[in-house]
Amino acid sequence: MLLFKDIHYDARVKREAAALAQAGHEVVIACLAEYSEPPPEVAEGVTLWRYAISTKRIKRRVVPGETKSAGLTAGTSGERGQLPLLSRLVLSLVRFPALKLFKDVAASLEFYRYVARDLERHRVDVIHSHDLNTLPAGVSLSRRFKTKLVYDSHELFNEMAGKNWLERRVGYAVERALINRIDHLIVVNAFVHKLFTKRYGPRPTTVVQNVPDAPDFSQTPPPDVLDLRRHFGLGADDVLLLYQGGLNPERGLEECVQAVAMLPESLKLVLIGEGRLREHLEQLVKELNLSTRVFFLGQVPSERLLWYTRQADVGLVVYKNTSLNNYYSTPNKIFEYLLAGIPTVASDHPGKRIVVEEGTGVCVEETPEAIRDGILDVLARLEEYKQACQKKRERFSWPQEQKKLIRAYRQLEAVDDEQAAYH
Numbered sequence: 524m525l526l527f528k529d530i531h532y533d534a535r536v537k538r539e540a541a542a543l544a545q546a547g548h549e550v551v552i553a554c555l556a557e558y559s560e561p562p563p564e565v566a567e568g569v570t571l572w573r574y575a576i577s578t579k580r581i582k583r584r585v586v587p588g589e590t591k592s593a594g595l596t597a598g599t600s601g602e603r604g605q606l607p608l609l610s611r612l613v614l615s616l617v618r619f620p621a622l623k624l625f626k627d628v629a630a631s632l633e634f635y636r637y638v639a640r641d642l643e644r645h646r647v648d649v650i651h652s653h654d655l656n657t658l659p660a661g662v663s664l665s666r667r668f669k670t671k672l673v674y675d676s677h678e679l680f681n682e683m684a685g686k687n688w689l690e691r692r693v694g695y696a697v698e699r700a701l702i703n704r705i706d707h708l709i710v711v712n713a714f715v716h717k718l719f720t721k722r723y724g725p726r727p728t729t730v731v732q733n734v735p736d737a738p739d740f741s742q743t744p745p746p747d748v749l750d751l752r753r754h755f756g757l758g759a760d761d762v763l764l765l766y767q768g769g770l771n772p773e774r775g776l777e778e779c780v781q782a783v784a785m786l787p788e789s790l791k792l793v794l795i796g797e798g799r800l801r802e803h804l805e806q807l808v809k810e811l812n813l814s815t816r817v818f819f820l821g822q823v824p825s826e827r828l829l830w831y832t833r834q835a836d837v838g839l840v841v842y843k844n845t846s847l848n849n850y851y852s853t854p855n856k857i858f859e860y861l862l863a864g865i866p867t868v869a870s871d872h873p874g875k876r877i878v879v880e881e882g883t884g885v886c887v888e889e890t891p892e893a894i895r896d897g898i899l900d901v902l903a904r905l906e907e908y909k910q911a912c913q914k915k916r917e918r919f920s921w922p923q924e925q926k927k928l929i930r931a932y933r934q935l936e937a938v939d940d941e942q943a944a945y946h
Contacts, residue, residue, distance in 0.1 A: 524550065524553065525638065526657065527630075529558050531563060534735060534828070536554075536653055537825065538921055538925070539731070549570075553572040553637075554572070554574075563824065577633060638664060647670055648671065649670055649671045650664050652672065653675050654677050654680050656680070658674055658698070659701065672707075673935075674702070674707070676708070679715060703726075707935060710730055713730060714851040714873055716728055731928050733858060734919050735858060737829055737863070744830045749831070761791050763793060764792040764835065764837050765793050766796075767859065768855070770796050771800055772800060773846070775841035778890060779839050779841060780808060782892075782894035783816055786895055793819075793820060837901050839898075842870050849870075850872045850873065852874045853877060866884040867883060868885055869886050
């Protein structure tokens, strides 16, 4: 498996690797070394190869505070301080489209060389590329070492928020050039499958939804899981709203904060995660005098996330309709909220209307007023929505999704067997 980031918070990759290992495969995850803490144990039969990439190391040296740390983080952006002028200039330069593209290509080539070096000593049968940023390396490695190639598209990569025009144009050209080199495609929902088919033509495809592996909530929570109400000093009658995930642009986070300002004092919001918008959101909270009602927790390990989720009353996922990826995606958090037993207020997009279809929440426009009304609608029927979440837990579960993944690998093995018999 090729993953162009560190393994700590990528729950989908960890789930898939563990499922394949439990099915009898030996799995290696080749990823970046971005965090200072040791990586988590994924599963028996799963090995990690982590590589420190030069461009990442340079950025951390130039930009103070860029050394990443895994685990739960707290604190405010004010404590981190403003970046020096030189650091801001360097960041501006590397974000210039052509320079950013050059940096990304250089990093990808370095990653490829590291993995190729280790594959000389550890031969594999399948290269599994997670997302488009590992597909060029995956194609080259699969040809060099004569393996099968799986392309696992976690989202519409070229339509992600923050992509500049050059990245999108080059990204589509790369995907179009390489898509016929793969042996199997994995996507996250039927909408993405339809778009891939329309753009590149039909091919062997498996839909593996972003459904988490839920813990046994009948057990006592792990000792390192915080009690959110106690941690933030909430009252017994307070209603806890939750957003979990990246604090990044185009996710309706400003609108969610503004909606809280329109709601009764007893409604509080906790944001779990980190991202580029954190400082902006913290400033917005101050401007709206919401410091006692909106709280930031930072990232938590994926293995612990649902223990936090289940403490909330309502989950929010109100992505803006600014790209095809936002429009058609079915974010992890929709299933995380469902499995944790809390209803959802989601944006009214095809990939998120599952909450209405399954009766586990409502869909709204991405405005503060609509988000406010959606929250109030859910609270008016809170127990009904919670019961629907409980009823859907067996239908939407990782054990069901992993069967599809294992079946896809059996199909690859069957093709190998047929080819061996022919020769």
